[in-house]
Amino acid sequence: MPFTTHSKKTLAEKSPAKKTTLKKPMLENTTAKNIDGRALAVHLKEGLIKRIDILKKKHNVRPGLAIIRVGDDPASQVYVASKKRQCKEIGIRSFEHVLSSTIEQKALLDLIQSINEDPEIHGLIVQLPLPKHFNSAEIIQAISPRKDVDGLHPLNLGKLFCGIEGGFTPCTPKGCIKLIHTVQKDLKGLKAVVVGASNLVGKPLAHLLLREGATVSLLNSKTKNPKSLCSQADVIVAAAGIPCLIQGDWVKKGALVIDVGINHLVDEQGKPYLVGDVDYEAVSKKAKAMTPVPGGVGPMTVACLLENTVIAVENLYS
Ligand code: NAD
DSSP, X not given: OOOOOOOOTTTSOOOOOEXXXXXXXXXXXXXXXXXXXXXXXXXXHHHHHHHHHHHHHHHOOOOEEEEEEESOOHHHHHHHHXXXXXXXXHTOEEEEEEEOTTSOHHHHHHHXXXXXXXXXXXXXXXOSSOOTTSOHHHHHHHSOTTTOTTOXXXXXXXXXHHTOTTSOOOHHHHHHHHHHHTXXXXXXXXXXXXXXXXXXXXXXXXXXXXXXXXXXXXXXXXXXXXXXXXXXXXXXXXXXOOTTOBOGGGSOTTOEEEEOOOEEEEOTTSOEEXXXXXXHHHHTTTOSEEOOXXXXXXXXXXXXXXXXXXXXXXXXXX
């Protein structure tokens, strides 16, 4: 499909608004093709509606997604509301469980166990970040790998890292690969740099790019001279959570740039706005194609969550 126009934790929801003097991105005078994540997400969801219809007709089943939210983080509330709305739009039943931030780890583990055993629920996500007293790694490991539609359980990540088919791929990296493919189908032999090495985004994405035959550098906060590494890359994916980290002179002419970052900032008039990890204005003069923020990776993350939920049901009957 054509893309011509111009968006953490489960997902982009960790940074509070900060005062800043950064310029808002200007979308004029750009040369890069804008990779439209919203349009691609709509296209993906249209396909999911058909797959859900087939499941209903063949097996009389409707996908069910449980979302556990702990505490009252406003960003998490917004992200969960959006996921529920999009579930409804395409015919997935969603069930939100809201827990007080004061509950104990054990109570959350017990809820996960009961959802794991519920045959009406095919996918289960715990909205991250959890309040600090929780052991998030233990919580993620308690989710049944067959319902882990965020793809963060060690079994699913392990399958991805070992190249074993059949696990769930984490939603944001999966969305990034789909966005890259709208511009560049064949990544064999290309140099790819992933800036940021979290379990949620950077590490799984680096493995997906490796699987595609790219030569991958995975950068972290201690990496020396990231500018030099980025400037050699054919594909750059920025996922560090640092506003406008990737500058125009970090990018080779004709590179493909995917901006995962979601940074909540406030302008000099006190108005909140979002920027990514890429200096859009400067980089768009060098890149062949790039994703905007908002409207790039964000919508694809949710669409891939919905796709993983449909896959969880399809797996039951395949
Ligand atoms: P994280 O904080 O868990 O990890 C950040 C990673 O970046 C770490 O590996 C760190 O070492 C690295 N890093 C930090 N500074 C760096 C630097 N200067 N150079 C190179 N690496 C550096 O964050 P995360 O959960 O992976 O999220 C990253 C960003 O992506 C955040 O802005 C988040 O909001 C956003 N995000 C967006 C979506 C979406 O759907 N669009 C989804 C997930 C995360």
